[in-house]
Amino acid sequence: MTAAVIAIDGPSGSGKGTLAEALARRLGWRLLDSGALYRSVALAAAQRKVGFDDEAGLADIARQLGIEFRPGDAGIAVRLDGQDVTLQIRAESVSANASRVAALWAVRKALLERQRGFRCEPGLVADGRDMGTVVFPDAQLKVFLEASPEERAARRHKQLIDKGLGGSLRGLLVGIRERDERDRQRVESPLVPAQDAVVIDSTALGIDAVEQRVWQLIEARGLS
Numbered sequence: 093m094t095a096a097v098i099a100i101d102g103p104s105g106s107g108k109g110t111l112a113e114a115l116a117r118r119l120g121w122r123l124l125d126s127g128a129l130y131r132s133v134a135l136a137a138a139q140r141k142v143g144f145d146d147e148a149g150l151a152d153i154a155r156q157l158g159i160e161f162r163p164g165d166a167g168i169a170v171r172l173d174g175q176d177v178t179l180q181i182r183a184e185s186v187s188a189n190a191s192r193v194a195a196l197w198a199v200r201k202a203l204l205e206r207q208r209g210f211r212c213e214p215g216l217v218a219d220g221r222d223m224g225t226v227v228f229p230d231a232q233l234k235v236f237l238e239a240s241p242e243e244r245a246a247r248r249h250k251q252l253i254d255k256g257l258g259g260s261l262r263g264l265l266v267g268i269r270e271r272d273e274r275d276r277q278r279v280e281s282p283l284v285p286a287q288d289a290v291v292i293d294s295t296a297l298g299i300d301a302v303e304q305r306v307w308q309l310i311e312a313r314g315l316s
């Protein structure tokens with residue numbers, strides 16, 4: 093028997109990262125923040141001056157990159173070849189570049205087995221865009237979290253301010269719309285709910301209400 097997986101997919105700012113982290117903590121399961129992998133590839137590519145149209149070069153980075161996730165008091169710290177990049181990978185320029193590298197088939201392929209390698213007992217909570225459709229199609233529970241672009245931009249704005257990073261609300265909304273478009277329209281693993289996903293719109297729901305709803309699903313499926 094392979095370990096259980098809960099897949100949490102959805103666009104940026106839908107609250108899936110916060111939800112996935114809360115569920116992993118509550119269940120005592122491992123957490124996979126797959127967006128951080130794409131962000132790390134984008135950051136390393138910029139640092140190494142590998143072009144965003146160089147698919148083979150970007151796939152090499154995705155294959156070889158030394159990425160480590162370390163759970164800490166303030167969430168999960170991300171280290172890239174020994175360097176702490178937790179804050180750096182959240183910058184808006186990295187968000188935009190991550191969605192560009194994520195559209196490339198060779199990069200997605202290079203990250204596929206890496207992501208599957210996170211699956212372990214007692215279970216994995218996996219957060220991303222294609223966790224339920226491509227990476228873990230056999231997940232025991234698939235949640236697709238939605239929210240309006242305006243609400244997501246406002247949430248991202250607050251997150252950045254809290255982290256001491258800047259960004260205009262208007263600029264964030266434009267960036268979110270562009271990324272949504274790229275993530276939803278791409279040929280490789282587009283952002284769509286899996287057929288068997290439970291879709292939840294979090295626009296008017298607080299994170300606690302969303303967590304409560306998902307927890308009921310977890311209990312109903314005997315995963316807690």
Ligand code: C5P
Nearest residue numbers: 104126127128130190191194220221222
């Ligand atoms: O979730 P996060 O905003 O950190 O993801 C950054 C980018 O990485 C997304 O805009 C998306 O293009 C890409 N991504 C993806 N597939 C995943 C996770 C993230 O394509 N499973």
